[in-house]
Amino acid sequence: MCGIAGLIHRGKSSNVGSELQGMLQALKHRGEDSTGYALYGDTDGKNFIMRFKVGENVGEGSSSVMEDVSVYDERKKIVDQTLAEIGAKVIKEERTLPYSLRYELDYDVKDLLEFSQRIESIPGVEILSMGKSLEVIKDLGNAKMVCDRYSLDKIVGTHAIGHARMATESGVDIKSAHPFWGYPFSDVSVVHNGQLTNYWNNRRVLENKGMRFMSECDSELIAVYIAEKMRDGATLEEGMKASLTGLDGVFTYFVATKDSLGMAKDTMAAKPLVLYESDDLVAMGSEEIAIRSVLPQEIDTYDPFDGEVKVWQI
Amino acid sequence: MANLKTVSKKSKAQSMGMHTEVLTGRTQQKFFNPDEAENFYYFGTYDVDFNKRTDLDVKDMTAPEANKEIDNLMSQGYGTIVIKNPQGKHSLGVGILNKLNLIFEGSLGYFGMGSCDGPIVRINGRVGWSCAENLMAGKVVIEKNAGSCFGAAIRGGDLICKGSVGARTGIDMKGGTIIIGGDAGAFTGFMMQRGRIIILGDVGINLGDSMYDGTIFIGGEIGSYGSDAVDAELTSSDQDWLRRKLKVAEIGENFDVSKMKKIVAGKKLWNYDNLEPTEKKGAI
Numbered sequence: 001m002c003g004i005a006g007l008i009h010r011g012k013s014s015n016v017g018s019e020l021q022g023m024l025q026a027l028k029h030r031g032e033d034s035t036g037y038a039l040y041g042d043t044d045g046k047n048f049i050m051r052f053k054v055g056e057n058v059g060e061g062s063s064s065v066m067e068d069v070s071v072y073d074e075r076k077k078i079v080d081q082t083l084a085e086i087g088a089k090v091i092k093e094e095r096t097l098p099y100s101l102r103y104e105l106d107y108d109v110k111d112l113l114e115f116s117q118r119i120e121s122i123p124g125v126e127i128l129s130m131g132k133s134l135e136v137i138k139d140l141g142n143a144k145m146v147c148d149r150y151s152l153d154k155i156v157g158t159h160a161i162g163h164a165r166m167a168t169e170s171g172v173d174i175k176s177a178h179p180f181w182g183y184p185f186s187d188v189s190v191v192h193n194g195q196l197t198n199y200w201n202n203r204r205v206l207e208n209k210g211m212r213f214m215s216e217c218d219s220e221l222i223a224v225y226i227a228e229k230m231r232d233g234a235t236l237e238e239g240m241k242a243s244l245t246g247l248d249g250v251f252t253y254f255v256a257t258k259d260s261l262g263m264a265k266d267t268m269a270a271k272p273l274v275l276y277e278s279d280d281l282v283a284m285g286s287e288e289i290a291i292r293s294v295l296p297q298e299i300d301t302y303d304p305f306d307g308e309v310k311v312w313q314i
Numbered sequence: 315m316a317n318l319k320t321v322s323k324k325s326k327a328q329s330m331g332m333h334t335e336v337l338t339g340r341t342q343q344k345f346f347n348p349d350e351a352e353n354f355y356y357f358g359t360y361d362v363d364f365n366k367r368t369d370l371d372v373k374d375m376t377a378p379e380a381n382k383e384i385d386n387l388m389s390q391g392y393g394t395i396v397i398k399n400p401q402g403k404h405s406l407g408v409g410i411l412n413k414l415n416l417i418f419e420g421s422l423g424y425f426g427m428g429s430c431d432g433p434i435v436r437i438n439g440r441v442g443w444s445c446a447e448n449l450m451a452g453k454v455v456i457e458k459n460a461g462s463c464f465g466a467a468i469r470g471g472d473l474i475c476k477g478s479v480g481a482r483t484g485i486d487m488k489g490g491t492i493i494i495g496g497d498a499g500a501f502t503g504f505m506m507q508r509g510r511i512i513i514l515g516d517v518g519i520n521l522g523d524s525m526y527d528g529t530i531f532i533g534g535e536i537g538s539y540g541s542d543a544v545d546a547e548l549t550s551s552d553q554d555w556l557r558r559k560l561k562v563a564e565i566g567e568n569f570d571v572s573k574m575k576k577i578v579a580g581k582k583l584w585n586y587d588n589l590e591p592t593e594k595k596g597a598i
Binding site: 272306 | 403404419421423424439442443458459461479481497501519
C-alpha cells in the first residue's frame, strides 16, 4: 500500500523533521517495513552533505544478508581514501549507526556523476543523497523509530517529503526504501506510492543512456526517469509531465529539489492524495490524517485530479 | 421518463433508480418495496426522537469507539447527534441502519458513512475516499470536497457533494442519486448499473466507462467518453426531475438544466441478467 507525505513552507523555515515524523507516523498503517525522510534543512549552502551507507540494517524483518560489522569499517576506510583522491575534503563526519554515515564535504564540482560513480564503485557502498540542503535518511521501521534512531526531530528547514513503505515489489531493506535520490543531481529526491508496470523496459533504455539504478524497486525508476529528463535540459515540471505518459501503471509521487516541491498523479488517479494549500504552507499526504498531524484545526483540502502535476516554490 | 406526479409508486420507484423486482422462489434476496418501506426496521435499531439532541466530541476517540458511542446515544433515544472534532478520522459513522440526524462539524477520512441505511447526514467539511459506500437509503450532504470512489456501489438514497470529487464517483452504483456541485475526476460512473449521477461542473476522462445502465447528467465539459457510454436526448421530464432534485439538494437551484448532457449505456457491451452468480452456476 505505502503512504507518502510532504510539506513546504513558503517564505520561512520550520521544524520539518518533527512535522514530517508526525505526518508519516499518522500513515504507519499503510506500511512500516521502512520509513524514509528527505529533509531540506537550513544550511549555509557552502558544503555538500553526503548521506551514505556502507551496509544494510540486518535487524528483524530485514531481507538483507548478515555481514560482519568489521566490513563496514573497511568500506568506510576506502570511501575516505577515494574522497581524498578526488579532492573532496571531509569537514564534518557523523556516524549515527555502524552502517549509516553523514559527511559534510568541501568539494567544488558541479557534475556529481563522476564523483558518485567513484564512490559507488566501492562494493556495498551507496550514496543515499548528495546536496547542499537535501539529506535522505531511511531505515527499517516506522516513522517514529527512524526519527528517534537518527534524531531527526530537531532538523529545521523549508520543505520535506517522506515515505512509509509496505514492501511489495522488492525486499525489506534500506536500498529499496524511499525516498530515492535523483542521481546524479544535487538536492533532488522522490517518493512514490503505486506500482510501475513498464519498469524493466524503461530501465533498459535508461541504463543504455548511462543512468544508474541501485535497487530493483520500481519507484526508483521515477527518480532516474526525471533525472534523465533534467540532464537533457528539461525543467522539473516538464520532466514530471513527461512521466505521465512515459511511465505506465498507477502512481502518485512527489519530487523535491533545493527550492521546490512537486506532485504528479497518474491518468487513472488510482492512488490517493489529499492536498492542503495556503499562501505560506502546502501539505499533502496519502490520507488527510497526515495533514491533520500538522494542522489539527478545520481546513479546506482537496484531491488533485487524474493526470495533474503541480510544483510549488519555497 | 414518466411524469413523477402522476405515475404509480412502482413506476416512480423505478424512475428514481430503485429496484422493485421480487425474484420469487429463486432467491432469498428481497428488493425494495415502496409500500413496505415505512414499516421496515432492522433488528437492533432504535426508536429515536429527532428533537432530542446531543454533542459528541470524538477528538480523543478511535473510530470504533466513536461509532460505538453513536450507537449508544441512539439507544438512549437521541435522534440528532452533532459530532465535534472528527479531524479526518477514517470509518466514522459507518453501519448506521437507523433514522437519525447526524451532523459532523469537520472533515472525515476514508470510508465515512459507509454501509448506512436511513440516516440524514450533513458533513460540514471534506470527506476522503469511498464516502457513503453501499448507502441503501437516507441522505448524505458534504459541504466541501470529496475524495475518489465517492458513493461507490450505493443502492439508494441521495449523496450530495457541494464541492468537487475525485475519480470513480459512483463506481458500481446500483441505485440512488449522486449530485456534485463542482467537478468530477476520471472514470465517473464506471460500471454503474442503476441510479443517477448529476455533475454540475466538468468531468474527467472515460465518463461512464462500461456502464450497464443508469443515467449521468453533466453540466460542464466532458474529458472523454468511456466504452459504451453514449449521449441520449435530454427530455422535458428529465429537466423537471433535475430541477426538483437540485432544489431538494439545495445545490445549483438556478442552474440551467436545459443545457445539460445526458449520458446512458449504449448497451453494446450489455451482457447481464437478473441471475445471481450462484444461480448462473446452477443454470449451467
